[in-house]
Amino acid sequence: MPSSSAAGSTLDDPFDTFQASSPHWFWRVLLLMVSWLALKYSVPHRACNLILKVFRLILVGLGALKRDIDNSDEAPITIQTTFQRLGCHDDFDVHPVCPACHRVYPPHTPVTRTCDNCGVGLFKQEGLGFPLSVLLRRSKPAPQPILRCPINPVSSSLLRFLCQGSNMATCDLWRGEPPTPGTKTRLQDGKVWRTVPGPDGAAFFDNSPDRPNADELRIGILLGFDGFTYTNSSTASSHSSGVMSFAIGNLPNNLRYRARNLQIYGITPGPKEFTADELTFFMKSLVDDLIRLYDEGIVIKTKDYPQGRRVRVILVGVCCDHPAMCKVGGFADHSKAEGFCPRCHIKKSELRTDAAMTNGYEPRNGAEHKQRAHEYKEVDDPDEQEAFFDNFSVRYFELARLPYFDPVRMMVFNPMHNVLLGVVRTQWFDCWINTTPPVLRQRTEKLRVPRELDRIHEYLQSFEMPQWVARLPNQVGYPAGGSLTADEWKGLALIFCPIIIPLIWDEWYPSSVIDLQRKQETWRKKEAARIRRIAKGKAKDSDQSPAPEPQPRMLDGDDENFLRLAAALKILLGRSIHDEELPRARQLLYEYLTTFLKVRLESRCDSMTYDSNLPQLHPDKVKPNHHYLTHIFDQIEDYGPVYGFWTFVFERLNKLLKSYSTSKHSGGQVEVSFMRAFMRDASLRYIVGSFAVAPAFIRHANEMTCSCPVARHPYACYP
Numbered sequence: 135m136p137s138s139s140a141a142g143s144t145l146d147d148p149f150d151t152f153q154a155s156s157p158h159w160f161w162r163v164l165l166l167m168v169s170w171l172a173l174k175y176s177v178p179h180r181a182c183n184l185i186l187k188v189f190r191l192i193l194v195g196l197g198a199l200k201r202d203i204d205n206s207d208e209a210p211i212t213i214q215t216t217f218q219r220l221g222c223h224d225d226f227d228v229h230p231v232c233p234a235c236h237r238v239y240p241p242h243t244p245v246t247r248t249c250d251n252c253g254v255g256l257f258k259q260e261g262l263g264f265p266l267s268v269l270l271r272r273s274k275p276a277p278q279p280i281l282r283c284p285i286n287p288v289s290s291s292l293l294r295f296l297c298q299g300s301n302m303a304t305c306d307l308w309r310g311e312p313p314t315p316g317t318k319t320r321l322q323d324g325k326v327w328r329t330v331p332g333p334d335g336a337a338f339f340d341n342s343p344d345r346p347n348a349d350e351l352r353i354g355i356l357l358g359f360d361g362f363t364y365t366n367s368s369t370a371s372s373h374s375s376g377v378m379s380f381a382i383g384n385l386p387n388n389l390r391y392r393a394r395n396l397q398i399y400g401i402t403p404g405p406k407e408f409t410a411d412e413l414t415f416f417m418k419s420l421v422d423d424l425i426r427l428y429d430e431g432i433v434i435k436t437k438d439y440p441q442g443r444r445v446r447v448i449l450v451g452v453c454c455d456h457p458a459m460c461k462v463g464g465f466a467d468h469s470k471a472e473g474f475c476p477r478c479h480i481k482k483s484e485l486r487t488d489a490a491m492t493n494g495y496e497p498r499n500g501a502e503h504k505q506r507a508h509e510y511k512e513v514d515d516p517d518e519q520e521a522f523f524d525n526f527s528v529r530y531f532e533l534a535r536l537p538y539f540d541p542v543r544m545m546v547f548n549p550m551h552n553v554l555l556g557v558v559r560t561q562w563f564d565c566w567i568n569t570t571p572p573v574l575r576q577r578t579e580k581l582r583v584p585r586e587l588d589r590i591h592e593y594l595q596s597f598e599m600p601q602w603v604a605r606l607p608n609q610v611g612y613p614a615g616g617s618l619t620a621d622e623w624k625g626l627a628l629i630f631c632p633i634i635i636p637l638i639w640d641e642w643y644p645s646s647v648i649d650l651q652r653k654q655e656t657w658r659k660k661e662a663a664r665i666r667r668i669a670k671g672k673a674k675d676s677d678q679s680p681a682p683e684p685q686p687r688m689l690d691g692d693d694e695n696f697l698r699l700a701a702a703l704k705i706l707l708g709r710s711i712h713d714e715e716l717p718r719a720r721q722l723l724y725e726y727l728t729t730f731l732k733v734r735l736e737s738r739c740d741s742m743t744y745d746s747n748l749p750q751l752h753p754d755k756v757k758p759n760h761h762y763l764t765h766i767f768d769q770i771e772d773y774g775p776v777y778g779f780w781t782f783v784f785e786r787l788n789k790l791l792k793s794y795s796t797s798k799h800s801g802g803q804v805e806v807s808f809m810r811a812f813m814r815d816a817s818l819r820y821i822v823g824s825f826a827v828a829p830a831f832i833r834h835a836n837e838m839t840c841s842c843p844v845a846r847h848p849y850a851c852y853p
Contacts, residue, residue: 234254327773356451377398378399431444455781510528511530552759553706631696
């Protein structure tokens, strides 16, 4: 458990906690196994208790345990005691939340407290909301909040993390790795890390030998917020929660993307996600903690620093999808005619222009955005606030209180959603699969004649993908293939399609042109006959308007344009980026985006001609994500390669949380179960990682055979 003093804070070592859980090595291993079964495989707690009791009876019979042993001392036989012995405590606070306006109150709020804003009671009254079996107990239960949310302060999370093993030393490793001129390989190579100011006005991450306060540990964190839907059963309604977490930017990418190194600040209670204004109540304590960690820091004691070491923390960036970015940063979303882009002053009506596809608009000002946010907060009337938002496209957001935070520069478009789940998915699904007629067609219904998609599947069967690339479904493009993950979209865009799509176009494009010419000739004859019927006064009811003219199914140059995107993403999504490659990536990307809006009049088949009235390539498929992508160059300059800031780790956290068994109760209890299970998971994983290499455990493992009473029992089996 954490302990505090005037000099600082410290935490027990996980291996020491494991060693103290029981004096018997075999019972410690059993405790660890049973706790893992309960957490990861959802074994009921009663079944876990039964396992412990049965093993205790067996070991007593074998003489490994004394018959009169105190169960609560040397050999715990309940799962709750097991978690306590292994240090899996609830090191987080449960805050009451107003069920009406979602204001968040301190964890030790009096049970008679009502909401200051709407006057609604925060706690259940006796006899309301409790099962009859609970009410009939002699000892009445303590009043519980009607709605609650779990919150783990940043300072508490960092205390726990930095006191584990060599994590504090790992957070300083970046200082000993000099940057490579002209190459970006990590978050520390970006301008934000090098220039963000500290409380004294100097660079927060000053790495010069004569820097002041050189003994301090400076930590930069990346904040993420994402909502996810949790379904209790097939018949229950969906339940949406929002998890706010942060990654430690000091860690190398391979460590930063481990789920147990991710720190959860809190989870908003369902069943619906919080609005932008409600999220400010949830984030207030977060910003209070960040301001204190930035100005004063905290002193943490470890084995390497018994006298304590001061740790200061700064928020270097917020990375999430666009809807979450708008809530966290006070921006407008896609529905706004003006201000829908958090980085520049583009209007929604100008989205399908060359300027929108080449980042040709005036950038926003972060200081002005924060000033507008504070002005929004000063407006008391809700209707006037909405009018203010409609006029300036700005809401109040808690991060505006951070003196160093630039919301325009430090709110990052998540490349995973923007590029892979946005632009790449639009190119494949919206432009080639879900079109009328589809570009990449399925086999015919009656004769089952294979066509473009089936040809792609044939290539897929013989295609050898690198081991580090996610495998594509065998039926990709068909409904049976399902939806692709971001990693699969990445493999499709960078590895598979750049080779296969040109082959498909070379094979099928000529026949699509011939088919178009045949349909257009038939259409012209029917149109001429319709006009003649109208002229003779013999028009039919269907002759009032002309039939739509057949459009080309496969567009000339569409494959070449996709190759521009793939070549640009090959540079932009690399683990390392050379500065000399960025101009080429910018040129390729801008050519790809503007070609969406240009007319293609030429045909690759000289013997075939098009009608002069050709449609644009994909003007109706242009989405805000295409414009957002033009800002990726600024983000790479500020944060280095996308591997340092995209949200794969936060999405992995959502999947991890949904894998836990929960109480399935309303009122925020599901979110408390999520937080409890995640912290237990992180603790158990660290214990396993600690004792597996600890010298004390290795010594015990070598002595198990000769020291174990079971091995000397007369009924023991020997090889």
